[in-house]
Amino acid sequence: xxxxxxxxxxxxxxxxxxxxxxxxxxxxxxxxxxxxxxxxxxxxxxxxxxxxxxxxxxxxxxxxxxxxxxxxxxxxxxxxxxxxxxxxxxxxxxxxxxxxxxxxxxxxxxxxxxxxxxxxxxxxxxxxxxxxxxxxxxxxxxxxxxxxxxxxxxxxxxxxxxxxxxxxxxxxxxxxxxxxxxxxxxxxxxxxxxxxxxxxxxxxxxx
Amino acid sequence: xxxxxxxxxxxxxxxxxxxxxxxxxxxxxxxxxxxxxxxxxxxxxxxxxxxxxxxxxxxxxxxxxxxxxxxxxxxxxxxxxxxxxxxxxxxxxxxxxxxxxxxxxxxxxxxxxxxxxxxxxxxxxxxxxxxxxxxxxxxxxxxxxxxxxxxxxxxxxxxxxxxxxxxxxxxxxxxxxxxxxxxxxxxxxxxxxxxxxxxxxxxxxxx
Numbered sequence: 216x217x218x219x220x221x222x223x224x225x226x227x228x229x230x231x232x233x234x235x236x237x238x239x240x241x242x243x244x245x246x247x248x249x250x251x252x253x254x255x256x257x258x259x260x261x262x263x264x265x266x267x268x269x270x271x272x273x274x275x276x277x278x279x280x281x282x283x284x285x286x287x288x289x290x291x292x293x294x295x296x297x298x299x300x301x302x303x304x305x306x307x308x309x310x311x312x313x314x315x316x317x318x319x320x321x322x323x324x325x326x327x328x329x330x331x332x333x334x335x336x337x338x339x340x341x342x343x344x345x346x347x348x349x350x351x352x353x354x355x356x357x358x359x360x361x362x363x364x365x366x367x368x369x370x371x372x373x374x375x376x377x378x379x380x381x382x383x384x385x386x387x388x389x390x391x392x393x394x395x396x397x398x399x400x401x402x403x404x405x406x407x408x409x410x411x412x413x414x415x416x417x418x419x420x421x422x
Numbered sequence: 423x424x425x426x427x428x429x430x431x432x433x434x435x436x437x438x439x440x441x442x443x444x445x446x447x448x449x450x451x452x453x454x455x456x457x458x459x460x461x462x463x464x465x466x467x468x469x470x471x472x473x474x475x476x477x478x479x480x481x482x483x484x485x486x487x488x489x490x491x492x493x494x495x496x497x498x499x500x501x502x503x504x505x506x507x508x509x510x511x512x513x514x515x516x517x518x519x520x521x522x523x524x525x526x527x528x529x530x531x532x533x534x535x536x537x538x539x540x541x542x543x544x545x546x547x548x549x550x551x552x553x554x555x556x557x558x559x560x561x562x563x564x565x566x567x568x569x570x571x572x573x574x575x576x577x578x579x580x581x582x583x584x585x586x587x588x589x590x591x592x593x594x595x596x597x598x599x600x601x602x603x604x605x606x607x608x609x610x611x612x613x614x615x616x617x618x619x620x621x622x623x624x625x626x627x628x629x
Binding site: 415 | 435436437586588590591592594600606608610611612615616617619622624626
């Protein structure tokens with residue numbers, strides 16, 4: 216059975232996967248980029264290790280389609296209007312397969328270079344999941360985030376694997392991954408815990 | 423200057439330092455004991471490493487007095503009544519110095535074996551801190567927990583060091599250490615991040 220998987224979801228020490236005050240200038244919220252230095256090392260931070268490389272690479276292995284929340288596509292809120300924005304991800308997005316963007320507002324598919332097409336799904340998370348599995352054609356589906364999308368699929372009990380990278384930074388606000396009482400439903404357990412100098416990798420899976 | 427220090431505060435992956443539904447039978451809340459297996463290893467869990475030993479030992483070094491919230495002393499809530507309970511900590515508590523218990527209800531000091539005396543402070547956290555520093559006589563003061571006590575002293579900006587051990591378990595409720603928006607005040611930063619197979623150790627200090 217193909218799986219729904221979350222990979223490399225970076226969470227701050229105080230539990231946030233995005234910082235406060237998200238905006239076009241700060242798409243990850245204030246300080247949110249600090250969550251990702253372990254993937255894109257800076258000159259002064261810890262170097263990425265082979266362990267980190269393995270987790271980053273695992274996020275692409277066997278993946279045939281991606282689902283993401285609207286905020287991971289772009290900053291536009293509400294109706295799309297005549298916006299011609301084609302997403303945060305550049306002209307050749309790093310997906311190379313069908314991407315399903317959860318939104319309440321219809322939008323024509325956007326075909327990008329390199330095999331990525333952004334499809335906009337307005338009839339809910341279950342529909343997006345069915346469409347993504349169909350597009351993946353026997354491969355797994357990656358759930359890219361953000362927090363709200365991951366929480367919805369976790370609550371529905373359909374996430375098979377969730378890899379969280381705990382990053383030793385403090386964001387002091389933003390979007391929490393694990394909200395009480397619905398953030399971590401029953402039925403998931405920690406199956407791997409291993410750390411590099413930069414982050415702690417935790418994998419959850421259905422028990 | 424003597425410091426106020428928090429050590430070995432174990433926090434679950436979802437951010438809890440005690441589980442839900444605390445009671446005399448479950449003083450740490452349901453599942454809360456899972457937070458402490460890295461200190462008191464079980465037959466099947468990961469073994470404690472030298473790194474973990476170092477952090478556990480650091481919690482006692484240079485400490486001359488301890489402050490704790492009432493729930494860390496015992497399960498009694500509200501007025502003490504004629505309860506003769508002498509705390510969770512056994513006949514020879516592992517402090518061997520003056521302990522200051524934060525409570526709204528007066529109680530005579532309780533002198534235990536081994537040099538530990540439990541003092542009950544009813545006039546607030548600031549008074550408890552002053553009394554503890556006086557009793558420590560030039561040594562540091564340890565803030566033992568729980569979450570509410572740590573949060574109060576963090577908000578007051580008087581915690582000099584906070585060592586959190588992130589434990590890869592899910593508690594799905596209970597007492598959160600880092601509550602938005604007041605849990606991690608400005609002015610603290612991560613100064614150490616190092617992991618064993620059992621836990622990730624994070625030290626915060628005043629910037």
